[in-house]
Amino acid sequence: MALPQEPADGIAGWAADLVDTMGGPGAGLAIALENLFPPLPSEVILPLTGFAAGQGVLTLASALFWTTLGSVAGAVVLYWIGMLFGRERMRAIWAKLPLVKASDLERTERWFERHGTKAVFLGRMVPIFRSLISVPAGVERMPLPLFVMLTTLGSLIWNSVLVMAGYWLGDQWEVVETYVGVLSKGVLVLVVVALLAYVAVRLRGRSHPRHRRTS
Template sequence: MPANLWTMALAMDTAVEEEIVHEYEGFIGWVLNLMVTLGEPGVGVALFIETFFPPMPSEAVLPGAGFLAYDGQMNVWLAIMWATIGCLVGAWGFYAIGALLGRERTMWLVEKTPLLEINDFYKAERFFERFGGMAVLLGRCVPLVRSFISVPAGIERMPLLKFSVYTVIGSAVWNTIWIGLGFVFGPAIKPILVQWSGLISNIVLVVIALLFLWFVVVRVRKILKARAESTPSA
């Protein structure tokens, strides 16, 4: 009898997971599928990817973890913990890039990277010089900045333990807010996701694509204008 009960429990768990996988569509379905397949560590994997691929915003990932916690598919505190670990590991990666390359080679890399401007580097550098550790802590709650603020920290060789503590605190606050929102609003979110997950996923992807396109157009126009001004007129 115990063996039969165990088999039935496993079958029920598998059925629930398959229901989650097939119930939601598009980008949202992919995110939920990743988290259901890997469990709480999947939240960390998603946040690690987001660190190096900012167009996949954490604001679109973390509420999904909170929703799954509301739905009983994961523990909300473990989800927050793994999300913070994913952020920390990603931040270590950018810190290592800054520490290994140093200031001059990082500036050269920024200048040679399409659509990046050396002023971006100077702004991040001044921001870090002005606020120090607080720049790392507060930067974890600012889109795009949370990924790249680690580079000047690495260049300045900020003590790794101090850098890690600030990163963990800032990331934990950010992750708790967004996962908490997904958990609290789970009852209202579920019927919407069941019926409109595909449409919502398409809207999210379109918005991300439009923002990226806007960024590219603005940067290309600035580059062309700078080249035109630097070229002597006939």
């Protein structure tokens, strides 16, 4: 059964073709690629998959199963990239970056050791970070079974919300993209502001070095 009123082009058209041709596995493939290439928006693919389920192209259970499986598969690939990249190589690159210190990386590593489980689980429900969080998990060599479990749970929640939204909204599934797109832009703005603040503090510290007391 073909999707009615499906978009003719763009990412939505590409995702619609995958789902219409392959059903659940097509939706899973689209989401796996979305994890590897964050510019592919889950806020388009997931509601569209829910809409397809509402039209009988696939079942709702199949939509949730395959999109979650695709999320985990894409995340594991990024995890292995981080693991192969390794901590020592990360330290070597970090040492060459301007405005950063080795202690900054050490603090980040300690933070991930304490909060890594929460970061991986909750990060799966935050636009942009839902893909990126897999890399530091691999770098820090979080146990793979734990990573897979947290990724599966977080992805299932995120995917369920967007798939069900598309399922209930029907022809109006694109409304989901609008609201999640606003959230994504908000997250991006916060990241940029935090980065600029970090750079400003570093530059200020360099321009106003502390004078040691002389005895």
